[in-house]
Amino acid sequence: MLNSLRSIVQEVNSARDLNKALAIIVTRVKQAMHTQVCSVYLRDPAGDYVLMATEGLQQAAVGQVRLGRGEGLVGRVVAREEPVNLEDAEAHPAYQYFPETGEERYSSFLGVPIIHHRQVLGVLVVQQIERRRFDEGDEAFLVTMSAQLAGVIAHAEATGTMVAVGNTAAQAKFLGVSGAPGIAMGEAVVVAPLADLKSVPYRPCDDIDAEIEFFQRCLMAVREDIKGMGRQLEERLNREERALFDAYLAMLDDASLGGEVIAKIHEGTSAPYAWSEVILEHENTFASMSDAYLRERATDVRDLGRRVLAYLQESNQHCKVYPDKTILIGDDLTASMLGEVPEDKLIGLVSVQGSGNSHVAILARAMGIPTVMGAVDLPYTRMDGRPVIVDGYKGAVYSDPSAQLSKHYSAIAREEEEMVKGLEALKELPCETLDKHRLPLWVNTGLMTDVVRSLERGAEGVGLYRTEVPFLLRDRFPSEEEQRIIYREQLEAFAPHTVTMRTLDIGGDKALPYFPITEDNPFLGWRGIRVTLDHPEIFLAQIRAMMKASSGLDNLRILLPMISGVQELEEAKTLIYRAYHELLEENHDVKLPPIGVMIEVPAAVYQARELAARVDFLSVGSNDLTQYLLAVDRNNARVADLYQAFHPAVLRALLQVVQDGHSQGVSVGICGELAGDPGAAILLMAMGYDVLSMNATNLPKVKSVIRAINLEQAESLLADVMLLAAPADVRERIEATLRDAGVSRVVRPLAEAD
Incomplete structure (x- = not known):
């Protein structure tokens, strides 16, 4: 049966639409299990379970036999959410006979639920006239089949119909992760690598x-x-x-x-x-x-x-035509694919693969293009030419949107435009509360295109410059001189403001094409400081380039990523001191810059005091810290609902870090996405964070919220939320405070879409 299982799974995975997958399942399972009937019942929009495919019953019954939850044996499988295995099905009180099947009464019955994301999408059933107790192997086989079928059905159900996409348009929603914020409404253009048979758009x-x-x-x-x-x-x-x-x-x-x-x-x-x-x-x-x-x-x-x-x-x-409002969609978008679209026509991006830290996402943020990454359930080959809405805030993609949904998002887009215009007036004003508590707002950058956007929005410094971006844009390691030129541009652009440069942070979901790192569990593997300490030649060249770039400006800070203990910090500092003394011996006019540590793993949270005693500043990376504390991959759309930055455990860790850092007399900042959330910014200010660093797009929003409250309100809010047990309760309490301050529309311009 194992060979049959492999063969069927392979066929199902290759099926191009739901009908083909169902036909394969019922035919091949019936053969493999030597039964007389195999059928699939699927949930319809009304919540009933309808016979959609069968091998053994009359084909005329397909689409006609319908059961509610708890009705008949199929309904019992749905209600119990587990297999029902009966040797004498007719004797069971829930048994129902449907004459329209035109078949014999079947004694043996084995039904298993088809479950996807905790929802029962359907039931897979085998039946036999003779009495037969299906054994554990039979059950396991059918459960495996149902798991394979679940993903295929989820694709079809997401389109709102049980027909192939492209025949009957129906509004559908697909979730991914946010790559770049914003709303885009346009026409899908599907792109794929040449000669990729599985990626050809319909x-x-x-x-x-x-x-x-x-x-x-x-x-x-x-x-x-x-x-x-x-x-x-x-x-x-x-x-x-x-x-x-x-x-x-x-x-x-x-x-x-x-x-x-x-x-x-x-x-x-x-x-x-x-x-x-x-x-x-x-x-x-x-x-x-x-x-x-x-x-x-x-x-x-x-x-x-x-x-x-x-x-x-x-x-x-050669005859590719891009519409005026092109939303580029692909399995794994690349920078070259973006470059093929005229700049004035590209308004949105959707990639089935990738994460918020992917190269394309970084470019999209720099270009201000709303982007969704990791939309794994999106049937992208069937999307070409269809109307699409990209919600870069929530990481959602809507195909064939209804008139109501389109109106809703058009209103959001208009309000966003109006709000941005209104916030432009804040550029020259300080970020301070009503009672004059000052909170510097810095930006996260990675490309020179980020600089103009950041300065236009009144950034007071750079809390995180991602030095890996220049490495990602090349087909080899950049030389020390090439790095010096790049870093000098950043330092000069923001001078005299501080620029915090993080040393090379690769690994995890950021692999260099010319330095591949293949691991079973990359986020817990060879990444960040672990890579550069193992390759001191890379680390030393980067540190030397940074220090030489800062000569005469002296606005550089060096930030070390993924530090998990004092030993790693000391090893990194030793190399930094070595590079500094080498440059002095070479008669370069350089100064030793402040050195800081990123707090982004739980071990660093609980050693924040010891780490702070050995550096000049701490900077929390809330994105990685949240995923490590909650054991949730922040780039995985399937567990996106579990990634909660307002989780009480995360808030307690953030508070402990700032308290331990201040106990050693060092400044503590935060440079993750949480810093750019206007509601979260209030909590972080109340905790005592000295600097918030964020995407330039969010800076005016955060400033407007900070200027609308006083420090006492923020501290009262913090005291309240630290007693709460659920992230949803924290978010609700924050939104109530924003409503009271009259700035709730900065966080949520209009009511959420369904």
Whole structure:
């Protein structure tokens, strides 16, 4: 049964739509379990569970048999949220017979729930006329099948219908993580790497004859390529090996793959998408075969598929047209993909892969383009040309939005514009409370494009300059002189204000293409200071470049990431002192800059006092600290609801750090996303944080909130929330304070969308 399981799972994962997946499940499970019936019931919008696919019951019953939660044996599976295994189903009080199935009464029944994100999406059932007690292995097999089916069904249910995306438009919501804040409303343009069979976007075909002619031209080009390769290798290969090229040519014949593709084009599908569908189906067929030789032929089919697809896509690239309001969508967006879109037309980005710290997200923030990353459930290949809303604040993507939702987000966008204009007047005003408590607001930067935006919004310094960004933009490590030039630009732009430069922080979800780090658990692995201490040549070159860049300006601070103990700090300081003395010996006019530690792992929280005694300042990285304290990957959309920066444990850790830092006479700042949350800024000020550093976009909002309250109000709010036990209660208490201060619209411009 294990071989059957692998084969079915592979087929289901390759299915391009829900109907195909259901057909595979009911047919193959019935065969594998040697039963007479296999059926799938799915939840409809009304909450009932409807027979959607069957092998063994009358097909006319599909869509007709309907049960509510708790109704019949299927309803019992739903209500219990666990398998129901009965040898004599008719004897059970919940048993119901449906004459419309036109079949015998079945005695044996095994039903398992199909669950996705704690929701019962449906029920997978096998039945048999003879009495049979399905054993534990049978149950385990069916549970595994239901888990595979859950993701496929979730995709279809998210679209609001049980038909393939692109047939009937229905509003759908997909969650990811915020890459760059803002609202974008436009038309989706799907991009994919050339020759990636699984990423070909669905596009309809208007002129069938022209599309078939185009397809056959591409086939002819590939035929010539294959013949040419055969001629070049003729003397180096034996007859059997040369036969592979003949097999390739045969597969391209109109009676084989070519004919299947032409049939799909006649149905109104574009040639690239039709080709990818046919190739994936054949590849899957070969891959699922038991014979090892035939199974290996899947590789040949895939290779041929990529060759033809490259021609199909390359020809289409030359006539690519981008709409005025382009929202670029892809599996894994790259900087080069962004560069292909005219600057005045690109208004939003959505990437299925990636995180808020991905290179594309960093660029998007610098360019002010609303972005959602990690939208793992998004059926992106079917999104091309569809209306889309990108909510970069909440990390949400809406396809085919209703008129009501579009109106809602249009109002948010207008209010955001008005609010930004109103906040511009605050640029020259100090960030201080009504009772004159001063709180400096700094910015987080990574690119030179961040500088103008930061200065326009009245930044008083840089709390975090991400030095890894210049490393990410190259195909090799930048030299010491190249780094010095880059750092000098940042230091000069903000002089005389302080610029805090974090040493190279790679690893986790930030890997350099020329220095790959492959680990099973990268966030708990080789990253941050651990990498640079193991490679002192990289660390020393960076420190020397920083110090030389600061010569004559002396506005540099050095920040060490991922410090988890005193020993790491001492090792890093030793290297910094070494670089400093080397530069003095080389007659460079440099000064030893202040050295600080990032508090972003729990160990550093509980050693904050000892660390503070050995440095000039502390800076909390709230993003990593929150994920480590809560054991929640902050870039994983599936557990996004568990990533709560207002969790009482996080607030207590933040308070302890600032108290321990101040006990040693050092300043304590915070440079995570929490610092840019206007409501959180009130709490951080009350805790005693000396500096808040944030994305430049959020700086005016935070300043407006701080200027609307007094310190006593903030301290009263802090005292209240430190007694609360749930993040939602903390957020509610903060919002009440903002409403009382008349600045709630800065945090939540309009009511939340559903």
